[in-house]
Amino acid sequence: MNSVAAVRDIAGVTLRQLLGRRRTVLLVLLSVVPILLAAAFRAAGETDIERFTRIVFDGLYVAILLPLVAVLFGTGAFGAEIEDGTIVYLLAKPIPRAAVVIAKALSAAGVAIALTVASAGLSGVIELLPAGSDGQAATFGYITAMAVGSVCYATLFLALSLFTRRALVIGIGYMLVWEGGLSSLLPGIANLSIRQYSLGVADAFIQLHQDPARLTPSTAMTLAVILVVVAMVVASWRLMRFELPGSSD
């Protein structure tokens, strides 16, 4: 069996699943908010790159939009199929389970990247590009952060969604509590924080922060790759053992 073809076909169906009309409207609305804020900064004639990146990129994109979008798509890739019971059509096929996981992860991460990168890119163009080469570097840095973060969040919570139906709430809790509340108290959490991986990789383009606890680009990239690989392996392992909910459900 040509697994590549299977990945393509499953990804195609998953994309149509993830991009239903209502949810697309909701998410596009969400991703427009920071762009509007960037426009407000521009209108106010704000030139302080540091302040803009802290409020809009760190505060809105990295802390909120990126995890929300990527967790939603990550948990939704399998979540909707499990809830509706359509996952049985994927499971009852002679395809390696890893191919199913790869197809789902590719589509979830792909959609998340498309949305966050487009939104962050636009914000950067509006506010930062006029600020010269530093602004350009910051924009590229944060676009990279969006891409890395999308892949990490999406695959991690895709794997989790095969274990519990409340993966989305856990993802939101992770983002609010672990990355939001605790990581400022316990700097060691940086090693276990997707937010720090994203920012660390982005640091390759520009020195963004003065925070000593942050990760170097190479460490961040290594940790991100390990996370994605482990999540994919665990997801494939779990899918092999996946038991369909009974008919009473």
Place this chain on the structure above:
Amino acid sequence: MTVQNVESMPGPAPAPAIELVNAARWYGNVVAVNDVSFALGPGVTGLLGPNGAGKTTLLHMLAGFLAPSAGTVHVLGRSPHRDPSVYRQIGLVPEREAVYPFLTGFEYVRFNARLQGMADADAASRRAISLVGLDDAAHRAIGTYSKGMRQRAKVAGALVHDPQVLLLDEPFNGMDPRQRLAMMDLLGQMAEAGRTILFSSHILEEVERIGTEILVMVSGRLAASGDFRAIRALMTDRPHTIKIRSSDDRRLATALMADPAVFAVELKDGSLAVQTAHLSTFRRLIAGASRAAGVRLVEVVSADESLESVFDYLVRR
């Protein structure tokens, strides 16, 4: 004979398409399937039982989605659990209705064909679609389908790769009688072509139409297996209990006892319980007997008409 007793199978017979040996499955301390053994070869077999009897669990074990907690399950000579390659030979129609609502019927069937790795997925899909008679609606989104159409789309998706073994969980749900007949014909044709087909149902009449081998499950156990008509006869020969209330139960009881069709009469709680072998004979008898005895009938109720009581009878027997 497609339903055979495992123990009585002669030595090196060709491996049956489906074989369970003392298979059991429990969830926590709930036993869903309890020590079931049977073997099936080509043909259509009905898996009957009331709701909650363990039919879906059994089919899920056959489809490799559940490992048996004890015993063995083999499909085409191997264990289907954690072996995706077995699906090349298995087609599965799940019980749940959901199908990707945004795909058209044709797209859905082709999706299945492609994931089965078929070289000419389009041609195979067209064939499967016309087998289930969905040609007219093939290019409409499944979200707009009626229950019966969705059910047929699912069947088309399951048989598009012409599997050796076809497992169908409640396939006739939501179909109208005409669609049911057509589907049963289709299953019959596939069986004649040497396929092994196992479908589940909780409605006796559905199976009656196909008139073939059945397995009856009750409370997770295999209660009966064999030719449908033989089992049906066994079920109908059992004594029926009829509850009667009348203006004078005692007098009516005496009158009824005189007739050989009545096995036993019991006066209890202000009503009369009568056991008889043949319902239809008794129905004719009661009218005459009551009139002759001058007794006015208040209520005549059959105490055990439901399918559950039929199954129940099979288990207790």
Place this chain on the structure above:
Amino acid sequence: MTAGNRITATSPAGSIYDLGYRHYEGKRRGRGYAIWSLYVESLRSVWGFGRPTRAKAAPFIIGGLYAFPAALQLAFSSTLAAQIQSGQTLELFTYSTYFTQFGFFMILFCVAQAPELVCRDQRYQVLPLYFTRALSRVDYAVAKLGALASGLFLALIVPMIALFVGAVLMKPDTLGALGDEWPKALPALPACLLVALGMAAIALALSSFSPRRAYAAIGLVAYFLLMEIVPVAIYAVGHGDRVNWTWSDKLLLLAPSTTLGSAVNWFFGTALDPSLPSTLGGGDFLVAAIASIFVFSGVLLFRYRRIAA
């Protein structure tokens, strides 16, 4: 009781025989009782009672995390008391700032439980079953709102009680401490009620627009977080070097957590967060919080008036 005994053709067009159906002849209670029942059942489901353990996990874990700091303070109150001199009080967490510090757990609580309450009824299309009973559409919305607000209130009040008990036990003279402490703690009741209602109204109004829990959850987080950050950001920009947008401080009244947290301060008579603009007082935030309760309850009722049952 009538028994269909004689087979007499009463009507040539056909008739339905009474085969001894069991009629309900008990008392029928009215609309009030129906609302109450829905309220109680919904409140139970907010905390997962009467549901499997899985359903209890989220509310109890989140509620537990929210109460955890206060519980820690309670647990160590005796140790703390030993270390500080008499008459002096050492409080890590206070009644008035607790919600501001740990309110994100309550957002999480709403995210986890509000969609549970309303989304599935829409997704599985059971609303007609409610609306054909004594309940009206408005009653349904009111019962659900009351249930979520009560559930939140319980979560909010637990750490307040822990702080209170801790403060009393820290002092050697328990009875005297009790007398000193309760007037300080009392505003926690109306404050928690306001926060519970405020969050419940927002959470339920937004959730009621999606039949899928996932999207409701995302919508909720997005609203609570974005509406928090965007006004702050615009206020920050609006008071930059080049422009002075005087209206931008009013935007802070739209930030849900800031508004509720500041309104809590008003109840306790304590000072607002110093980073907030001096043009806004606790009373302004209180008014904004009450207005938001009305607006979002209105949205919720509007939604249920219109929803296709």
